Amino acid sequence: MTTLGLTQKKLAEVSRVSTATLRQIQHGQDKNRQPAVLTAISRALDLPDGYLQEVADQGRASAVTSGESATVVELREQLADLRERVASIESRLNQIRSD
Incomplete structure (x- = not known):
């Protein structure tokens, strides 16, 4: 969420x-969440559909290695970082324009 600049x-x-x-999911309080819910969250985070289900079942490392290569995961993280930076720049420009 942080990487994408998303609030809860x-x-x-x-x-x-x-x-x-x-x-509940973030704090590990809901171990038996419906797959459709995890798929919806995965999609919203721009992750493969089954990613969070695999994390819930096996842990993050297994989900990364089975779902995508480390390079793809790194590229996704870099893209999310760039999106966050662009959003920050846009916000600053909007502030300057409104002043």
Whole structure:
């Protein structure tokens, strides 16, 4: 979420999953979440559909190696970082324009 610049509220809106459910998943309190919910969150985070289900079942390292190569994961992280930077620049430009 941080890498993409998403708040919990925004992720809830994009994934159509309640903030309460997201909070439970983030804190590991909901081990038996429906696959459709995890797929919706994965898509909202621009991850492969089954990524969060694999993380829930096997841990992050297994999900990375089975779903995508390390290079693809790194590229996704870099792209998310660039999106965050562009959003920050746009925000600053909007502030300057409004002053």
